[in-house]
Amino acid sequence: MSDCLFCKIVAKEVPADIVLEAGRALAFRDVNPQAPTHVLVVPKAHHENAAVLAAADDGLADDLLKACHAVAVQEGVAETGYRIVFNTGPGAGQTVFHVHAHVLGGRGLTWPPG
Numbered sequence: 001m002s003d004c005l006f007c008k009i010v011a012k013e014v015p016a017d018i019v020l021e022a023g024r025a026l027a028f029r030d031v032n033p034q035a036p037t038h039v040l041v042v043p044k045a046h047h048e049n050a051a052v053l054a055a056a057d058d059g060l061a062d063d064l065l066k067a068c069h070a071v072a073v074q075e076g077v078a079e080t081g082y083r084i085v086f087n088t089g090p091g092a093g094q095t096v097f098h099v100h101a102h103v104l105g106g107r108g109l110t111w112p113p114g
C-alpha cells in the first residue's frame with residue numbers, strides 16, 4: 001500500500017529504529033513510547049488489522065506472535081512480564097491501519113488498561 005506508513009517503514013522508505021527482522025515480520029521502536037520497552041511488531045505484508053490478519057490463515061499470525069516473544073526476550077522483559085496489544089478498529093484506538101502488535105514491558109503494567 002503506497003500510502004501506508006508501516007509499509008513505508010518495511011520498505012525502508014521511512015526511517016525507524018528496527019530491533020528485529022524475523023522472516024515475514026519486522027519490529028521497530030514506537031516513536032512515542034508508553035513504557036521502557038515499547039516495540040511495534042508488524043507483518044511485512046499489508047493487512048489492515050488483527051481480524052483481517054487472522055482471516056488470512058497463512059501462518060502469518062503465528063509468525064507475528066513468535067516475533068513478539070523474540071522481541072521480549074531480546075529486550076530482557078520476557079522474565080519480568082510484558083504485554084502484547086492489538087488495537088483493532090478506531091473504537092479501540094487503532095490509528096495506523098497496518099496491523100501491529102504493541103510489545104510493552106519494563107515497568108509495572110496495570111489491568112485493566114485505560
Ligand code: 5GP
Pocket residue numbers: 005016017028029030031032033040086087093094095096097
Ligand atoms: P495504534 O494507535 O494504531 O494502535 O498504534 C500506532 C502506534 O504507531 C502509536 O503508538 C504511535 O506512537 C506509533 N507511530 C505513529 N507514527 C509512527 C512513526 O512514524 N514511527 C514509529 N516508529 N511509530 C509511529
Ligand code: ZN
Pocket residue numbers: 001004005006007008045046047097098
Ligand atoms: Zn501497510
